[in-house]
Amino acid sequence: MSFYDRLSVRQKQTVWAWGFLAIPIVFYVVVRFYPTANAIVLSFQEWNLLGARTWAGIDNYVTLFHDPVFWKVFRNTFVYLLIGTPVSLILSFVIAYHLDKVRFLHGTIRALYFLPFMTSAVAMAWVWRWFYQPVPIGLFNNFLASFGIAQIEFLNSTTNALPAVLAPAIWAGLGFQIIIFMAGLRAIPKTYYEAAHIDGVSGWTIMSEITLPLLKPTIVFLVVFSSIGFLRIFDHVFNMTTNNPGGPLNSTKPLVLMIYDTAFNSFDMGYAAAQTVVLFVILLIVSLLQLRLLRDR
Amino acid sequence: MASLTLKSLVKRYGKTEVLHGIDLEVADGEFVVFVGPSGCGKSTTLRMIAGLEDISSGEISIADKVVNNLEPKQRNIAMVFQNYAIYPHMSVRKNIGFGLRTAKLSRTEKSERIVEVATLLGMEEYLDRKPSALSGGQRQRVAIGRALVRDPAVFLFDEPLSNLDAQLRTQMRLEIKKLHQRVGTTIVFVTHDQVEAMTMADRIVIMKDGYIQQVGTPAEAYHNPVNTFVAQFIGAPSMNMLPGVLDDQGLRLWNGSRVSWNLASSGQSHDVILGVRPEDLTPVPPGEAMLEGIISVVEPLGSETLLYVDIDGIEVIASGPGRQAPEPGSRISLGATSDTLHLFDKESGVALK
Numbered sequence: 001m002s003f004y005d006r007l008s009v010r011q012k013q014t015v016w017a018w019g020f021l022a023i024p025i026v027f028y029v030v031v032r033f034y035p036t037a038n039a040i041v042l043s044f045q046e047w048n049l050l051g052a053r054t055w056a057g058i059d060n061y062v063t064l065f066h067d068p069v070f071w072k073v074f075r076n077t078f079v080y081l082l083i084g085t086p087v088s089l090i091l092s093f094v095i096a097y098h099l100d101k102v103r104f105l106h107g108t109i110r111a112l113y114f115l116p117f118m119t120s121a122v123a124m125a126w127v128w129r130w131f132y133q134p135v136p137i138g139l140f141n142n143f144l145a146s147f148g149i150a151q152i153e154f155l156n157s158t159t160n161a162l163p164a165v166l167a168p169a170i171w172a173g174l175g176f177q178i179i180i181f182m183a184g185l186r187a188i189p190k191t192y193y194e195a196a197h198i199d200g201v202s203g204w205t206i207m208s209e210i211t212l213p214l215l216k217p218t219i220v221f222l223v224v225f226s227s228i229g230f231l232r233i234f235d236h237v238f239n240m241t242t243n244n245p246g247g248p249l250n251s252t253k254p255l256v257l258m259i260y261d262t263a264f265n266s267f268d269m270g271y272a273a274a275q276t277v278v279l280f281v282i283l284l285i286v287s288l289l290q291l292r293l294l295r296d297r
Numbered sequence: 298m299a300s301l302t303l304k305s306l307v308k309r310y311g312k313t314e315v316l317h318g319i320d321l322e323v324a325d326g327e328f329v330v331f332v333g334p335s336g337c338g339k340s341t342t343l344r345m346i347a348g349l350e351d352i353s354s355g356e357i358s359i360a361d362k363v364v365n366n367l368e369p370k371q372r373n374i375a376m377v378f379q380n381y382a383i384y385p386h387m388s389v390r391k392n393i394g395f396g397l398r399t400a401k402l403s404r405t406e407k408s409e410r411i412v413e414v415a416t417l418l419g420m421e422e423y424l425d426r427k428p429s430a431l432s433g434g435q436r437q438r439v440a441i442g443r444a445l446v447r448d449p450a451v452f453l454f455d456e457p458l459s460n461l462d463a464q465l466r467t468q469m470r471l472e473i474k475k476l477h478q479r480v481g482t483t484i485v486f487v488t489h490d491q492v493e494a495m496t497m498a499d500r501i502v503i504m505k506d507g508y509i510q511q512v513g514t515p516a517e518a519y520h521n522p523v524n525t526f527v528a529q530f531i532g533a534p535s536m537n538m539l540p541g542v543l544d545d546q547g548l549r550l551w552n553g554s555r556v557s558w559n560l561a562s563s564g565q566s567h568d569v570i571l572g573v574r575p576e577d578l579t580p581v582p583p584g585e586a587m588l589e590g591i592i593s594v595v596e597p598l599g600s601e602t603l604l605y606v607d608i609d610g611i612e613v614i615a616s617g618p619g620r621q622a623p624e625p626g627s628r629i630s631l632g633a634t635s636d637t638l639h640l641f642d643k644e645s646g647v648a649l650k
Contacts, residue, residue, distance in 0.1 A: 191378040191379075191380055191382035192382050194347075194376075195378060195382035196395070197349065197368075197370075198347060198370065198374065198376050199395055199396045199443075199447070200369065200399045201395070205398065209395075210384060213386045214384075214385070216386075
C-alpha cells in the first residue's frame with residue numbers, strides 16, 4: 001500500500017487542499033510578496049539599475065521629505081482623490097438612479113455608459129487631448145469660439161490642467177460605478193418603497209432613510225475602489241501631457257508619475273522605491289480609514 | 298374605521314384586461330378575505346385599493362369618498378406586505394414609528410403611540426432590536442405594528458402569512474383575528490390559502506381569472522358553492538366531482554347507478570356533475586350504497602381516515618372513522634345524505650338547485 005492510501009480521509013483532503021493552494025501561493029510569493037519586500041529594502045539603498053546596491057539608510061526618505069516636488073505631487077494626488085471620488089460617485093449614483101427607472105432603450109443606454117470603461121485609457125486620453133486643443137483643432141474651444149467666448153487654456157494652464165486631466169478619468173470610471181450602483185438599487189425590494197409610499201413620507205426621506213442606508217455596502221465598496229483608482233492615477237496624466245509629463249510645472253503630476261520619472265528617467269531606483277513605499281502607506285491608511293468610517297455600527 | 302366600496306373595477310395592462318369589473322361592498326369593521334389561485338387578480342385589486350396601481354376604470358370609495366385620484370397616503374389605509382417590508386437598518390421602534398413620520402403629533406405622543414402598539418402586539422421588549430435579531434413571526438408583528446400605529450380607516454394585508462412556517466401561520470392567523478376583534482378596523486386580507494380564508498373571514502370573496510366567483514360567509518361558500526370552481530377550491534381535501542346525466546327519471550351517474558334526486562330534466566337529458574365532499578361520503582351497509590368500489594389508499598388522520606376509493610375508473614375520496622379504518626384492497630359501499638349533495642351543470646359549472 002502506498003503512502004497516500006494509508007492517509008485518513010481528512011489527511012487526504014488536506015493534501016489536496018494544499019496541492020491546489022500551492023499554485024497561487026507560489027505565484028503570490030514570487031510575483032507579489034518578494035518584489036514588495038524587495039522594494040521596501042531597496043528604499044533604504046542606492047541603486048542605478050546597473051551598479052551595485054549600496055546602503056543609504058533613511059537618506060532616500062530624508063531627501064523625499066525635503067523635496068518640494070514631492071509635496072507638490074503629494075498635494076496633486078490628494079486633489080485627484082478628493083475631487084475625483086466624490087464627483088464620480090455622485091455622478092454615477094444620479095445616473096444609475098435615473099437609468100434604473102428608464103425602460104426605453106435601457107440596455108443600449110447602459111452599454112453606452114459602460115463603453116468608456118472598456119476603452120483603452122491611452123486612446124481615450126489622446127481623444128480628450130484633442131478635445132482640449134486650441135482653435136481650430138480642439139472641439140471644446142471651437143464650440144466656445146462659435147459663441148464668441150474666449151479661448152480656454154485647458155492643458156497649458158497650471159490651474160486648469162489638473163481638472164482637465166481628471167475629467168476623462170472620472171468619465172472613464174463612470175460606467176463601472178453605474179453598473180455597480182444599479183445592481184445595488186435593484187437589490188432593494190420594491191415593497192420597501194411601496195410601504196413608504198403608503199406611509200406618505202417625502203421623496204427626500206425615502207432617499208435618505210431607505211435608499212442610501214440600504215446602498216451602504218455598495219457605497220463602501222465603490223468609495224474604497226475608486227479612491228484606490230484615483231490615488232494610483234497615471235495613464236491619463238501621462239498620455240495627456242506627454243510633451244512634459246505631469247506638466248505644466250508639475251501641476252498635474254501624481255505620485256505614480258513621479259515614481260516612474262525617478263525610476264526610469266533618473267534611474268534613481270532607491271529614491272523611487274522610497275516614494276513607492278510612501279504611496280503604499282497612503283493607500284493603506286486611506287482604505288483602512290474609509291472602511292472604519294463607513295463600517296456598520 | 299370606514300366602509301369600502303368597489304364599483305365595476307377594471308384593470309388593464311396595455312390591452313390585457315386582468316380585472317373585469319369587480320363590485321363589492323365592505324361594511325365598516327368587516328373582515329373580508331380575497332382568495333383565489335395565483336393570477337386571479339386578488340393582489341391587483343388590493344393594490345388598487347391601496348393606490349399602488351392605477352384604476353383603469355370603475356370606482357373605489359373609502360368611507361363614501363371616491364379615492365380614485367388620491368395618493369396612497371391620502372386614502373388613510375395601511376398595508377402589510379408578504380415580505381413584511383420592514384427596514385433592516387432600523388430598530389423595531391423606528392420601523393413602527395416610520396408610519397408616523399407625517400403624522401401631526403408631538404415627539405412624546407409619537408413615542409407613546411409606538412409603545413402602545415408594541416404592547417398590543419407583545420413586542421415592547423424588542424423595541425430596540427434590529428429586524429435581523431427577530432424571528433419570522435416577530436417581524437410580521439413589526440409589520441402589522443407599523444400599519445396599526447397610524448390608526449388607518451382600512452387595513453390591507455397582502456398574503457402576510459405566506460412566508461411563515463405552518464405552525465407559526467396558524468398562530469398568527471389567530472392573532473390577526475383577535476387583533477381585529479379588539480381594534481375593529483375594516484380589514485381586507487388577500488391569500489391563496491383557503492384555510493386562512495375560511496378561518497379568518499367574516500366574508501370570503503372567491504376570485505378566478507379576474508372575476509368574482511362568489512361572495513359570502515365561509516359557511517355559505519362551503520355549503521352552497523355557486524359553481525364547480527368554488528366547490529373545489531374551498532375545502533380540503535377537495536370536493537369529489539362525479540359526472541352524470543339528469544334525465545326524465547332523475548339522476549344517473551357515469552357508472553350507471555341511479556341517485557334519487559328531486560329534480561328531473563324535462564325532455565332532453567342534461568349533462569351534470571354531482572359534487573360530494575369527502576366528509577359527507579361515508580361507509581354504509583351494502584344495501585344502502587350510492588357507490589361501491591375498491592379502496593386503493595388509506596390515509597389515517599387521527600380524527601378520521603381518508604379513503605381513496607376507485608369506483609369504475611374514477612378515484613373518489615371518502616371519509617371513514619378514525620379508529621376502525623378499512624384495509625386497502627377491500628371493497629366498500631359508500632353513501633351520502635341527499636342534503637349534502639351538490640349538483641352542477643357540466644358545461645357552465647353553475648350550481649343547479
